[in-house]
Amino acid sequence: MTSLEIKNFKCFTDISIPINRLTVFAGGNANGKSSAIQALLFLRRTIEHCAIWTDDSNDTNYHFNKSNGLSVELNGSYGLSLGTSSEVISFNANEQCIQLGINIKQSKLLVEYDVPVEDVLWLKPDNVNNNLKNDFYLFKQEFYYLNAERVGPRVNNDIKFYDFPNTGYNGSLCAQLLGDPSFEYGFKVDEKRKFENTNNLRLGTQVNKWLNYILPGNEVEGVFNTKLMSSQIRMKNSFSNNESVLATNIGFGLSYVLPIILTALIAKQDTLFIVENPEAHLHPSAQSRIGKFLTKMASTGINIIIETHSDHVLNGIQIAVTKNDLPPDQTTINYFSNDGKNTQPSIESIKINNKGELSKWPSGFFDQSQKDYATLLKLRKND
Incomplete structure (x- = not known):
């Protein structure tokens, strides 16, 4: 021990x-x-x-x-x-x-x-x-740490350099990780961490599978813009007719749980x-x-x-x-x-x-x- x-x-x-x-x-x-x-x-x-x-x-x-x-x-x-x-x-x-x-x-x-x-x-x-x-x-x-005071819903988040992929201690880098195509498309979730009965190991897919398990009916996507030096989380559910909306129109629960899911899926062994x-x-x-x-x-x-x-x-x-x-x-x-x-x-x-x-x-x-x-x-x- x-x-x-x-x-x-x-x-x-x-x-x-x-x-x-x-x-x-x-x-x-x-x-x-x-x-x-x-x-x-x-x-x-x-x-x-x-x-x-x-x-x-x-x-x-x-x-x-x-x-x-x-x-x-x-x-x-x-x-x-x-x-x-x-x-x-x-x-x-x-x-x-x-x-x-x-x-x-x-x-x-x-x-x-x-x-x-x-x-x-x-x-x-x-x-x-x-x-x-x-x-x-x-x-x-x-090394991964999420503070009790995480970032709530934001219209935009800054993008930053990181030594290794992580969500930041307050979850502020979630949008960057999910929106950056060079990372999101290139990363494959560990087979042992995938949601049951799914074969697609793409990060965005697995994040949304687990998110739907914890908060049924919700889905997220990331937007990444290096010219504006910003990133954005957009969300959708049945109440938005499956059209994506700003994170600020959904609430705190999803913003607080997203970095937990994302960190657990990208964390190294x-x-x-x-x-x-x-x-x-x-x-x-x-x-x-x-x-x-x-x-x-x-x-x-x-x-x-x-x-x-x-x-x-x-x-x-x-x-x-x-x-x-x-x-x-x-x-x-x-x-x-x-x-x-x-x-x-x-x-x-x-x-x-x-x-x-x-x-x-x-x-x-x-x-x-x-x-x-x-x-x-x-x-x-x-x-």
């Missing part, structure tokens, strides 16, 4: 968080889920900025056995807004040092940052201890894909289906971390595991909670068996519906 190691970062003083092929971060607000993701993102940014990149075309991985001496910005990359150094070091830290790392059995990556006494906008890795294999997903050039709040702006039935979709995509070789507040997403994952879309031992749910007594959030790891049953159901873990039903029954009895 892989684990994310965090020491003295924000709300965490010293914690180990299990990471699996499919990992779910769940729990109440302000209980550390986002901080854990931020720690992972900052570790990734440290690797990008401070590791060695070779000129070998056959080696597209970062080499990180020592730091190159550069500092790492706390704000900007991956949409991070961590503020200053005094904001990121834990209030309960007993030393001016932050440690972030990965542990896999007897192998590990550990990065230490000495936090300056003065307030600065960066952290500098002072010590790197790494004996992980160089093909570990954090060292690969391809054995890479990492982090998505926050995949349920945002979606009807409960679509939330369940996005859970099933992401479970299916994890089974094709993508490592996926989901941060969610939706019991419907969890239901979709449980159903997919029961249908053997992903082996139960490749799924982990981490429940973040705070009892008010500890100096950092508590994390309970929950397993799913082959019947979709959870190994435990802690208090506060997706139990609000049952609590509300019980309250209603009491109120009705008192009438």
